[in-house]
Amino acid sequence: MTRRSVLRAGTSVGALLALATPAEATTATAAVVGPQRLSSAPATQATRHTVFQLVNRRTGKAIDVPGAATAAGTGLIQYTPSSAVNQQFLFASVGKGTDEVYTTHTATPLGWAVWAGTSDTGAKIVQWTPEHSTSQQWRMNQTSDGYTVVTCVRSGKVLGVRGDSTANGAAIEQQTPDGSAGQQWRLIEKGTRVAAWSPSMTAGGPAFTDQTIRMVVHSSVAGSGVRITLSNRYSDTPLDVGAVEVAVQATGGEAEPGTTRKVAFNDSRQITIPVGGQATSDVIPISVGAGGNLLVSLYVPNTTGTSTWHCDALDTSYVTSGNHAGEESAAAFATTRTSWYYLAGMDIVSPTAEGVVVAFGDSITDGYASSRGTYSRWPDFLGRRLGAEPGGQKLSVVDAGIGGNRVLTDVPNLWQGVSALKRFRSDALDQPGVKYVILFEGINDIGSGAGPNGAPLTAQHLIDGYLALIDEAHAVGVRIIGATLMPNEGNAYGGYNTPAAEAIRQSVNTWIRTEGAFDGVVDFDQATRDPARPAALNPAYDSGDRLHPNDAGMKAMADAVDLHLLRN
Structure with a gap:
């Protein structure tokens, strides 16, 4: 069961x-193998969710898949350490202090395995289709000075370099444990x-x-x-x-x-x-x-x-x-x-990305009116812009938009979510690796006229909400970029299209641009407005309702983000 x-x-x-x-590590019984004392506890808890490069203590060379080969059965070798992904391996816990180790350079990960599942000393270590057998499972035991001995569960043999060679291309094999430096590895998080x-x-x-x-x-x-x-x-x-x-x-x-x-x-x-x-x-x-x-x-x-x-x-x-x-x-x-x-x-675990941009907003950020199944939301376009930069993609982008969402108050329709003030931590600041938030929200507060505690909305109410979110982001070291609210003259959504609503939008946008409270500004208003009617959405970007942009408008929004704001 x-x-x-x-x-x-x-x-x-x-x-x-x-x-x-x-x-568990505190209570683990230590076992002596050769001159080093080894703990039977895992070498590091990061093995549950981390990619490592393994460098041999004696040779200074890293475990490598030669030529970044993708064929099952390719033998592992040692090679001069580099940043190549064929020297980076994912450690995945299977319980009881045991890991399976997978390639990261192959489209479908292959697991480390002892050739033919043998217990023979000298058997080579290969990449192989995952079978979850004990010949593909490993225990990581740490020496007293921070190196790791990698032991095959089935054979009880440990990883070493054939013939203790220092040459590039020497095979990785399983050996009888002897406690030597050639059987010890430095795990370098990647x-x-x-x-x-x-x-x-x-x-x-x-x-x-x-x-x-x-x-x-x-x-x-x-x-x-x-x-x-x-x-x-x-x-x-x-x-x-x-x-x-x-x-x-x-x-x-x-x-x-x-x-x-x-x-x-x-x-x-x-x-x-x-x-x-x-x-x-x-x-x-x-x-x-x-x-x-x-x-x-x-x-x-x-x-x-x-x-x-x-x-x-x-x-x-x-x-x-x-x-x-x-x-x-x-x-x-x-x-x-x-x-x-x-x-x-x-x-x-990304080999290139160093952090996350959270696009936080309402239906426009959620992609309403963009083409279904084509990933044409403005955060999608922004992610592709970041991916095209030289040197590999440094930031991922996640979309925290909810249709109809508001900054200050919960929406009566449950599916439109609790207020930004309530969800900001869970949906933005708790994201693994978050470094930046682009805050683009407030038009539904204006359209509904809903201020705090049932009061009619004012521009200052919305500004106070922004200040609260800015303080929350800064308290955990996250930079927050403000985006101006887009034009929507002529839309059919009731309270959105009134002189009072437009006055609040203009006041809020002026504050975003000039006050300096945000760590940067993206001017979506300027990027999407109709040059002939600045209070209206550019017809080329209009999905048809004069509020939500089409795919071209989504791309224009992403193109309006100054990537230098995401490099500090």
């Missing part, structure tokens, strides 16, 4: 992992864990019973070591998770053959997430490219009650009865929807 984990409300699995193993996709969630989604939901995740940056986050934050019943699987998308709801990976949470594949809680998975051995798509399939065996969701996905999700999470085919998924359910985030 599969063990089910129960998580406390508001406690992530990542936090539990960070708390659990140091105690890459940065960053949020790559993270829609903001709200209350009021539909209920599910004994169903599988398959959702598309579009990554803004390349990386490996994927983790996903499931959220039950806005639901009123605990969420029983029966299975989660992740695969590379082929097309639609079809998975690329051979890429499906089972997902665990603290080594358990079945969990219960309490009301108000969330769960972040263990590392999943899968890679994704910038602009690449993964499929996340979630099976919920029991009745959920109203779901935590993101209504306007502008992408297709697939639903079917029963557990079809592990199927590559989409044949069983006869129902399609246009929302994400419970799936609140994906983070990865």
Whole structure:
């Protein structure tokens, strides 16, 4: 029977992992191997979610996949250390102090394995299709002076360099432990864990019973070591998770053959997430490219009650009865929807990205009126601009827009979310690797006329809200960039198109441009206005409602962001 984990409300699995193993390390019994004393505890807790380069203590050379080969069976060698991804390996915990180690340069990760699964001394170490056998599993034991001995679970032999050679190209093999420097490795952390996709969630989604939901995740940056986050934050019943699987998308709801990976949470594949809680998975051995798509399939065996969701996905999700999470085919998924359910985030280890930009806003940021399934929101265009810069993409971009959302007050429609003041920390500041927030919100406060405590909205109310968000971001070292509110004269949305509303918009925009409270300004108003009618959206950018931009308008918005604002 599969063990089910129960998580406390508001406690992530990542936090539990960070708390659990140091105690295990404290009580671990040490074993003497040769001249070094080794702890039976893992070498570092970062092995649960980190990419490493391994450099041999004796030779100073790094473990390398020669020529960045992608064929299963390619033998590992040592080579002069570099920043190449074929010298970077993902460590994924499989429990009980054991890791599987995966390549990061291959589209589908390959795992370290002892050739033919033998226990013979001198057997070479190769990259191989993951089989999760003990010949592909390793224990990391740390020496008293900070090096690591890597031991094969099946054979009990350790990694070394053939013949203790110092030459480039010498094979990596398993050897009888002797405690020598040639069997010790320095683990050098590589890459940065960053949020790559993270829609903001709200209350009021539909209920599910004994169903599988398959959702598309579009990554803004390349990386490996994927983790996903499931959220039950806005639901009123605990969420029983029966299975989660992740695969590379082929097309639609079809998975690329051979890429499906089972997902665990603290080594358990079945969990219960309490009301108000969330769960972040263990590392999943899968890679994704910038602009690449993964499929996340979630099976919920029991009745959920109203779901935590993101209504306007502008992408297709697939639903079917029963557990079809592990199927590559989409044949069983006869129902399609246009929302994400419970799936609140994906983070990865990127070899190039050093941080995250959170685009925080309302329906325009959420991409309303942009082309479905083409990733044409302004944050998507911004991510592609950053990816085209020389030297590799330094920042990922995540979209924290919610249609209809307001800065100051909750929206009566549950699916439009709680106020920015309430959700800013969870949706922006808690993102892994966040460095910048672009705040573009306030037009729905103006259109609704809703000020705090039921008062009619004033420009100062909105400015006070911005100041509160600025202070919150600065308190945790995050830079926050303000965006001016776009023109919308002639729109058909009631209170948005009045002289009083326009006066507030103009006052707020003047304050954003001139006060200097933000760490920088993006002038979306100027970038999208009609030159002949500055209070109106440029017709070339109008989706038809005179408020929401089309794809060309979304691109113009992204192009208006001065990338120098994101380099400090």
